[in-house]
Amino acid sequence: MKKVFLVDDEAVIRRGIAQKIDWEKEGFIYCGDASDGEMALPLIERHQPDIVITDIKMPFMDGLTLARILKETLPHVKIIILSGHDEFEYARQAIRIQVEEYCLKPVSSKDLVSILRKVRMEMETTRNVFKKIETKEELYEQLCKGSLSTEEIIHQAKNLHVDLMASYYSVLVVEKNLELLEQKIASYQPLRFSKETKWVLILKHDIEQKLLEEIAAMKQLLTSHHPPLLFGLGSIETRNEHITISYENALEAYSYSRAIQSYPFLQDHQDVHRELMQSFDRRKLIHFLKFGQQSQLDTFIRSYASFIYQKRDLSNIFLYYFLLDFTITLRHYLEESDYDKKCKDIIEPLENSLHQVRTKSEMIDFMKKMLQPLLIHHEQQFSKYGKLIQQVKQVIAARYHDSSLSLKEIANEVNISASYLSNIYSKEMGQTISEYLTNTRMEQAKVLLQTTNDKTYEIAYKVGFNDSHYFCHTFKKMTGMTTKEYKNHVAETLSETSFT
Structure with missing residues (x-):
């Protein structure tokens, strides 16, 4: 049986539809409802309905926005829009989104059942046969x-x-x-x-x-x-x-x-190796080698070596093994990548000077000298889409606070079709433009939470959210904390993150 989910801000309509239709008899399962798109999204992700019935005009997130998101994230879900507004623009947008049915209210339970049967029949007729x-x-x-x-x-x-x-x-x-x-x-x-x-x-x-x-x-x-x-x-x-x-x-x-x-040295110092594996994440170094920029070098080194700074009793042997791990990772990356001999020739004499590093400042200098030629090479030899991706990031950096910023607008600014841009960016960066935009907004929100006394709704507006409820939902989903909990967390840990 097909599962049906209902989204409507009028409780009377939700109760009426839920109670007046004998769902089981009609061959459907009524799996839930919500009062607006924002509340509906996590429930739809959880219940995985086959059909979503949604009103258009709702607070927080309207039905058309919900339909767009569902078509992108859950393309198998069929959408029926119920609208109390006989306006051509609504119908035109619904057609663009490719919703299955667009109906004007009021709709009787008999008419709604007929629509559901029609959608189900189309689903069964065009159903994919999977291995x-x-x-x-x-x-x-x-x-x-x-x-x-x-x-x-x-x-x-x-x-x-x-x-x-x-x-x-x-x-x-x-x-x-x-x-x-x-x-x-x-x-x-x-x-x-x-x-x-x-x-x-x-x-x-x-x-x-x-x-x-x-x-x-x-x-x-x-x-x-x-x-x-x-x-x-x-x-x-x-x-x-x-x-x-x-x-x-x-x-x-x-x-x-x-x-x-x-490497043989690990067999003689298992305790050091164990602490290194527990203390830092080598993936961050590999990611930085692939996507990092020279302007981010100082920040990255401070972050990657932060546990060295926080270690009260730093022995020369521990510092040596940390930098040896760092160096071996770079060497392995070079061997598996397309860096030319010139880069390897620069790195090799630096590797031989590893044993001379004794202090934290010397460690920073060593890491900079190792990473900088690789970043320069990467920027010079970046894929043919490198300039395009940088342009996208620049647009987002300049306009993340604009709630109307869309993939289409970004594509227009970099002079390329939206679908082609989306495909290139996802392939090159391992994430969608929408995900990068949301991450940018969340990072800016964190900065504002740390440096201002702005209220949550003010921060939401400043980072491109018209609705503070949806901002709070997104912030907690991405950080695991409410904005208040995040501010308290920052206050508690601020004294522990200073470097000397």
Whole structure:
């Protein structure tokens, strides 16, 4: 039976539709309702309805905005719009969004059932025939390979009774040596499958901070093993179809870890190696090597080496091993990338001076000298889309506060079609333009929360949100904290983050 979700700001209409139709008899499941688009989105993501019935005029997020988002994020969902306004512009926008039905209120329960039957018949007539996936493990592997469409992911997960829904995902690749740890790992309920000599674990959670805590606990568990287990951790993603991106990151991180662990010095200093693995995230260095800019160099080094600054009793041996790990990671990256011999010739004599580094200031200087030629090369040899991507970022940096900023407007400013731009950006950067814009807005919101006494609704407006409720929902979804909790958190940790 097809699942139906209703969105309407009038409680009387919601109750009437819910109660006057015998849903089971008609072959449908009424799985829930909400009073506006903002409230509906997380519920729709959770319940995964087949059909969404929505009003147009609602507070916070209207029906057309909701329909646009659903068509982008859940394209399999069919949308029926109920409008109390006989205006051509509404109908024209609905047609552009490609909603299934556009109906004027009032609509009788009999008419609505007829519309639902029609939509269901069209769905069944045009239904895709998917190859059956027999086991959960096979589904998890296909997710990591990125070989399933959004519609197919939902279809296969439903058939196998797998709950894939979450707000955040990350992939962990671990060497297959888990006999003593399996029970402990199982407590985190990862989605797991075996791949050659490795286990692949898909971690998920609705709150980013909780997922980060699970990841930290898993790292602690793996590094406390004697000897520490080899693992690679992927990026945190917000869509299940992007699990493949996290998986590729995890495999890459696993490869770097294996290269570093093969060095003999680690066998003599397991405690140092364990602390290093627990204290910093090598993925950040690899990401910076791929996408970093010279203007970000100082900030990156301070961030990447922050645990060195916070370490009260810093021994020369610990500093040496941190920089040796840093150097080996760079060397491995160079060997796997298309850097020319000139870059390698610059790096090699610097590597030989590693043992001379004794202080934190010398460490910063060493890291700068190692990274700068690579960043210069990267900027000179950046892909043919590098200039275009920089233009997009410049547009967003200049106009993130504009709530009307859209993909179409950005595309017009850089003189390219919206669909082509979206495809290029996603492929090159591993995230959508919308995600980058939201991240930019959230980072600016954090700055305002730290540096001003502005009220939440004022900050929301300054970073491009017309609705403070939706801003608060997005902020908590991305940080795991309310704006008030974030301000308190910053105040409590401010004294601990200073560098000397």
